[in-house]
Structure formats: structure tokens, C-alpha cells
Amino acid sequence: MKPSTTTLLLLATPAAAASCAKTFLQTATAYYLTSQKAGSPSSLSSLLSTTPNNFLYLENNILIPDWKRSSLLATPLVIDFSRSIHDTTQCATFTELVSATSKHPYVVHTRMLFGPDLSLSLVESVVTDAGDWLFNATGTLNLIRDEKWDPIPSGRRESRSKIQGYADAYFDRFASANVSVPWGAPCLRVEGGVAVRGEMKTDKNKNGTAEECVMVWPVGIHVPYRRYVIDEEFGAVDVFVGFPGLDRTRSDQAVADSHFFRGEAGRIKYLHTASACWTAGCGLNGTVFGRRSLGVPVDNVANKTKA
Ligand SMILES: *[C@@H]1O[C@H](CO)[C@@H](O)[C@H](O)[C@H]1NC(C)=O
Ligand SMILES: *[C@@H]1O[C@H](CO)[C@@H](O)[C@H](O)[C@H]1NC(C)=O
Ligand SMILES: *[C@@H]1O[C@H](CO)[C@@H](O)[C@H](O)[C@H]1NC(C)=O
Numbered sequence: 001m002k003p004s005t006t007t008l009l010l011l012a013t014p015a016a017a018a019s020c021a022k023t024f025l026q027t028a029t030a031y032y033l034t035s036q037k038a039g040s041p042s043s044l045s046s047l048l049s050t051t052p053n054n055f056l057y058l059e060n061n062i063l064i065p066d067w068k069r070s071s072l073l074a075t076p077l078v079i080d081f082s083r084s085i086h087d088t089t090q091c092a093t094f095t096e097l098v099s100a101t102s103k104h105p106y107v108v109h110t111r112m113l114f115g116p117d118l119s120l121s122l123v124e125s126v127v128t129d130a131g132d133w134l135f136n137a138t139g140t141l142n143l144i145r146d147e148k149w150d151p152i153p154s155g156r157r158e159s160r161s162k163i164q165g166y167a168d169a170y171f172d173r174f175a176s177a178n179v180s181v182p183w184g185a186p187c188l189r190v191e192g193g194v195a196v197r198g199e200m201k202t203d204k205n206k207n208g209t210a211e212e213c214v215m216v217w218p219v220g221i222h223v224p225y226r227r228y229v230i231d232e233e234f235g236a237v238d239v240f241v242g243f244p245g246l247d248r249t250r251s252d253q254a255v256a257d258s259h260f261f262r263g264e265a266g267r268i269k270y271l272h273t274a275s276a277c278w279t280a281g282c283g284l285n286g287t288v289f290g291r292r293s294l295g296v297p298v299d300n301v302a303n304k305t306k307a
């Protein structure tokens with residue numbers, strides 16, 4: 001189902017909450033994880049307003065009105081790893097969770113928004129499993145669990161716009177090769193469950209001494225519908241986007257996608273992606289943008305179909 005532009009624009013509107021404390025948001029992400037682990041929405045439901053009809057629940061851009069019974073939240077998951085960030089300016093949260101040892105493995109990226117009365121107004125998730133873009137929950141777990149996401153010391157924290165700029169540079173680069181993306185060490189992005197490495201190259205403009213991380217990817221794609229969650233304490237930004245044409249079998253449609261970044265001192269340090277395809281491997285047969293094989297066995301994803 002193609003989401004309507006109107007729906008996505010509505011979802012992009014942040015709440016203007018004056019008194020949204022970090023501790024409140026931390027409680028909310030803890031409730032979310034409790035609910036997902038139990039397969040019971042009751043913890044999360046306690047964050048809803050008593051006023052009806054002011055809450056939306058979506059998975060992969062599809063509205064699930066009966067979410068208490070028919071969403072992923074109704075299925076208990078082993079949570080092998082999770083990380084949440086908390087955006088007090090927008091009164092929003094983002095959580096990545098990896099369920100590698102559940103019988104049915106998942107990697108889920110979830111964004112939550114709260115209204116001015118601090119009631120939960122939106123939960124939207126990119127839910128990925130076998131057949132989604134380079135999906136491998138064990139791979140994701142192995143790649144991300146030892147990353148260092150320490151709080152950035154208060155004197156070295158970057159502004160919201162600077163942190164958002166890491167993500168915008170990355171997505172704007174899909175539209176124009178003229179955009180330079182400030183990659184840093186370790187010069188690696190985690191796409192689904194696979195490590196995609198860049199190359200450290202000597203930058204001649206910097207006197208032949210400095211090394212720069214160079215990543216290769218295509219141009220000509222305008223990535224719209226960007227919804228940000230930003231946490232200055234961790235230099236972190238997650239962006240939900242619609243990724244046009246990522247699924248080659250539906251080239252006119254935008255794939256539900258989330259990209260989670262950490263920047264440090266002007267450079268992108270980490271990036272994790274989750275993209276939900278309609279068909280196995282987004283119809284690309286285990287290659288990234290049809291060019292470089294990443295050695296992902298196609299058999300593993302052969303029977304994916306999502307309607
Ligand atoms: C998934 O990742 C794990 C850990 O890196 C690896 O051992 C396994 O072979 C991968 N599975 C597939 C299907 O690529
Ligand atoms: C990129 O920059 C060059 C030179 O600065 C310019 O001629 C060209 O039009 C730019 N391309 C795009 C897509 O912006
Ligand atoms: C360029 O390299 C030389 C020799 O290593 C060094 O003395 C000089 O300070 C460098 N200049 C810049 C701008 O980095």
C-alpha cells in the first residue's frame with residue numbers, strides 16, 4: 001500500500017511540548033520495550049490519552065487500527081539488544097531493537113511521538129525480518145553491540161542542526177554527488193545486518209597527510225518524508241524516510257526506512273539502517289544497488305513476500 005503524502009506530512013509534525021522531560025521519555029521507551037518483550041500492549045497503553053481517536057500506530061507505513069491484537073507488539077520477542085534516544089525538544093523517542101534469538105528474528109526501529117499533554121500520539125515502526133534489505137539479525141547484533149555510544153561530554157555536544165546535518169548530508173548525497181558526507185572512522189555503515197565498508201583515502205587537499213573515509217553509492221534519488229529524532233547527549237539522530245525505488249519490484253514507491261546515526265566532532269561515526277522490502281532482498285538479489293555483491297546468500301531471502 002502506498003502511503004498518502006498527507007498521512008506522512010501529518011506524521012512529520014512534531015508536538016510542541018513544553019514540559020517533556022528526558023526521564024519521562026526514558027520511562028516511555030522502557031514501557032515500549034516491556035510491551036514488546038511481553039507481547040502485550042498494556043505497558044505502552046498506559047501512555048495513551050483517555051481521549052479516543054488521537055493515536056496512530058503504523059508498521060512499515062501501514063496503519064494498524066487493531067494494533068493491540070494484530071501488530072508486532074502482540075508477539076513476545078526476545079530482546080537481545082536495544083538502544084533508545086530521547087528528544088525532549090520534539091517530545092519524541094527512537095528505539096532500535098534486535099531480536100536475533102527469537103524463533104522468528106526481527107530488527108525493529110520505532111519512533112514515538114507525544115502530544116502537548118504528554119500522551120502518546122504516534123508509534124511507527126520499521127519492522128524488518130528475513131528478506132528485508134540485507135537482513136541478518138545476528139549480523140546486526142554482532143556489529144552494533146560493542147559500539148561505543150557513551151554520552152558526549154557536555155562541553156563537546158553539538159547543536160541539533162549540526163546533528164541533523166549528518167543525516168541530511170547522507171540523504172542529500174543520494175540526490176547530488178556534490179554533497180560531501182562527513183564520514184569518519186571506523187568508515188563502516190551497518191546496512192541491515194551487513195557491514196558496508198568505505199575506503200580510507202589520502203586527501204590531497206589536506207597536505208597529503210590526512211586520511212578521509214570515502215563511501216561509494218548512487219546518485220539521482222531524492223529521499224523525502226524525513227522525520228527526525230535527535231538526542232544531543234549522544235550526538236544521535238534517527239531519520240524515518242520513504243526510500244523511493246529501493247524495492248526494484250515497485251520502483252514508483254517509497255520503502256519504509258529508518259537510518260540511525262551517531263556523529264562525533266563533525267564526523268559520522270556510526271550508521272545503522274533498517275529498510276522493509278516488499279519482495280525478497282528488495283528485488284536486488286543480494287547486491288547493494290545492483291552493483292557490489294555483499295555475499296548475502298540469495299537463498300536465504302528467496303521466499304520473502306510482503307503484501
Ligand atoms: C548472518 O550474520 C552472521 C554473523 O555475522 C553470519 O555468521 C551468518 O553467516 C550470516 N547469515 C547470512 C545468511 O548471511
Ligand atoms: C556540481 O557542481 C558542479 C561544479 O561545482 C556544477 O557544475 C554542477 O552543476 C553541480 N551538480 C549538481 C547536480 O548540483
Ligand atoms: C604540511 O606538511 C608539512 C610537512 O609534513 C608540515 O610541516 C605542514 O605544517 C603541513 N601543512 C598543513 C597545512 O597541514
Ligand SMILES: *[C@@H]1O[C@H](CO)[C@@H](O)[C@H](O)[C@H]1NC(C)=O
Nearest residue numbers: 248282283284285286287290
Ligand atoms: C534478480 O534475479 C531475477 C531472477 O534471476 C532476475 O529476473 C532479476 O532481473 C534480478 N534482479 C536484479 C535487480 O538483478
Ligand SMILES: *[C@@H]1O[C@H](CO)[C@@H](O)[C@H](O)[C@H]1NC(C)=O
Nearest residue numbers: 297298299300301302303304
Ligand atoms: C521457498 O519456497 C519453495 C516452495 O514453497 C520451497 O520449495 C523452497 O524450499 C523455499 N526456499 C527456501 C529458501 O525456504
